[in-house]
Amino acid sequence: xxxxxSLKERIHTLDxxxxxxxxxxxxxxxxTFKTPVFTEVSSMIxxxxxxxxxxxxALTLLTAFFVDGKFYPxxxxxxxxxxxxxxxxxxxxxxPAKKLFRRRLVFLWxxxxxxxxxxxxxxxxxxxxITGFLLPLFIERSTEVIKVWVxxxxxxxxxxxxxxLFLSSASIQFMVSQxxxxxxxxxxxxxxxxxxxxxxxxxxxxxxxxxNEVILIxxxxxLTVPTILPLFLIGLYLGKTGMFTDIENNLKRxxxxxxxxxxxxxxxxxxxxxxxYNAFGWExxxxxxxxxxxNAIGGPFMMLFYVAVVVLMTRKPAIxxxxxxxxxxxxxxxxxxxxxxxxxxxxxxxxxxGLFGQxxxxxxxxxxxxxxxxxxxxxxxxxxRYKQGPMEHVWRKWTYSGGGRHSKAA
Numbered sequence: 001x002x003x004x005x006s007l008k009e010r011i012h013t014l015d016x017x018x019x020x021x022x023x024x025x026x027x028x029x030x031x032t033f034k035t036p037v038f039t040e041v042s043s044m045i046x047x048x049x050x051x052x053x054x055x056x057x058a059l060t061l062l063t064a065f066f067v068d069g070k071f072y073p074x075x076x077x078x079x080x081x082x083x084x085x086x087x088x089x090x091x092x093x094x095x096p097a098k099k100l101f102r103r104r105l106v107f108l109w110x111x112x113x114x115x116x117x118x119x120x121x122x123x124x125x126x127x128x129x130i131t132g133f134l135l136p137l138f139i140e141r142s143t144e145v146i147k148v149w150v151x152x153x154x155x156x157x158x159x160x161x162x163x164x165l166f167l168s169s170a171s172i173q174f175m176v177s178q179x180x181x182x183x184x185x186x187x188x189x190x191x192x193x194x195x196x197x198x199x200x201x202x203x204x205x206x207x208x209x210x211x212n213e214v215i216l217i218x219x220x221x222x223l224t225v226p227t228i229l230p231l232f233l234i235g236l237y238l239g240k241t242g243m244f245t246d247i248e249n250n251l252k253r254x255x256x257x258x259x260x261x262x263x264x265x266x267x268x269x270x271x272x273x274x275x276x277y278n279a280f281g282w283e284x285x286x287x288x289x290x291x292x293x294x295n296a297i298g299g300p301f302m303m304l305f306y307v308a309v310v311v312l313m314t315r316k317p318a319i320x321x322x323x324x325x326x327x328x329x330x331x332x333x334x335x336x337x338x339x340x341x342x343x344x345x346x347x348x349x350x351x352x353x354g355l356f357g358q359x360x361x362x363x364x365x366x367x368x369x370x371x372x373x374x375x376x377x378x379x380x381x382x383x384x385r386y387k388q389g390p391m392e393h394v395w396r397k398w399t400y401s402g403g404g405r406h407s408k409a410a
Contacts, residue, residue, distance in 0.1 A: 011244055013314045016323045017307055018078050018330030023372050024071030026340050027063060030364040032122050033344040035194075035357060048276050048288070056361040063361075064273045069299030072124065073231045074307060075333075077300075079128055080235025081244065083135050088239075098136045100399055105129045107398045111338075111391070118206065120341040121213040127221055131228045138236060146237045153230035154300065160226055162293030169285030197349055198356035205349055227296060234300070247311060254308045261305030268298030328379040329372070332389030336375050343371050 050057040083101060090097035112126030138146055189212075196208045243250045275282070276291030314320040329336050346352035347367065348359070359367065382389065388396070 012320060012324070012327055013247065013311055014078065014081070014244060015327035015330035016314060016320070017074065017310050017326075018333050019326030019328065020306070020310060020330075021071045021074040021078065022329055022333060022336055022340070022375075023326070023368075024067050025075060025337070026372055027365060027368045028067050028069075028071060029122055029340070029344070030368045031361075033120070033341075034348050034355070034359045034364055048278065048291075050277060051361055053360070053362075059361045059365055061273060061277070063365075064276065065269055066302075069269075069295040070302045070306065073300045073303040075124075076128070076228055076231035077235040077238070077303065077307070079132070080135065080232030081239045082235070083132070083232070084139070084236050084239030085245075087136075087139055098139075101136065102133070104395065104399050105132045107395055108132070111334075115338060115341060116217065117210065117214055119338075120345055121209055121217060122341075123217075125337075127224050127228060130221060131225045131232060134225075134229055135232055135236065138233060143237055143240050146233050146240070150230045150233045150237065153226055153233070154297065157227035157230060158293045158296035160223070161296055162289045164223065165289035165292055166285065169288050194357040198354045198358070200350040202349075202351045205351070231300060234304075244311075247315070251312070251315070254311050257304050258308035258312065261301045261303070261308060265298045265301030265303075265305055268294055269302055272298060325376045325380065328383055329375050331383060332379050332392060334395060335389035335391040336379065338391060339375060340371060343374075 050060055086101060086104075087097045090100055106129070108125050109129035112123050112129055116123035116126055138149070141149075193208070193212070196204060200208065238244055241250075241253075243253060247254070272291045272294035274280070275287050275294065278284075278287055280287075282290075310323075314323060344367075348354070348356040350356070379389070386393070
């Protein structure tokens, strides 16, 4: 059998960043774990509003600015970088890199569908798998060509998102103007969703989610590809330029990335949050689309700022050692991503503790911190005994189980 990447071959900084991304993703996902998806539709009519209580309002704004739309891009960038590292190592061993990568994607797609259908509607794995099939088209391209594609897609993706959100919001607004019961119907659906999610059995929740969420997500998956592909390509670009494999000789470039990410990301995301929470008094159908589009532009820049800060900080051994708990979680990224969903649905859904719709923003953040703390401990304990997490082990077995002359390579 072909061997997996050894511990000595790992880049600890990448594992730290990956663990950091998982923490941010958990905090961002907490809102959809604990509240109905239909509230997003209602916001297109009434606009976003801050929750009651100073702490809850402050955390909502802080999460919108620092977290939302920053850590999925980080996870996506790492996926593209991971593809480059995997492809390069397979090529050095004279193995069929593209074929093996496609096998990895098939596994990811299947796991993503199981996650989406049976556990939680916010799955990103199936979308990553579909988008990932485009990555081999870029592996032989120059860094300049990849950079052009990144810029084009970072413009096209948010514009497409803004256009679709604008049309959706305007359509809902029109229906409200023509039929006074539309908002009442949406609110009634949200109440029904809360009731089913908080009190329903596994079968009842599965049926409700499949009808109201899963089918829609599966139909929309191709629309998300233009927003994810440029993030993959950023990771591929960073891999091809050696900015992770030879960090010491790229410190000036990392500092440049940090300052550009800060200079562009902060004002764009700040404007996004201000518009999203109606600081200018505009109509909701306009504010929602503009806010989401601006965050889709500014979020990746803030993500690069975060990544550059971690890269530069971990040049100091003392800081790297302090951040190693994040690395333990990051080394088991797939296992921990799925574990977060399993733990969260047990906490919030009716077949668990049934807290759906009953948790405030501040309580949700505390729950996220508690879940992540458990993952840090479990990951550290498991990796002291095993080389990788359980899902990573199965994924590796699947990848290298194709048979033939390649399966016996060292």
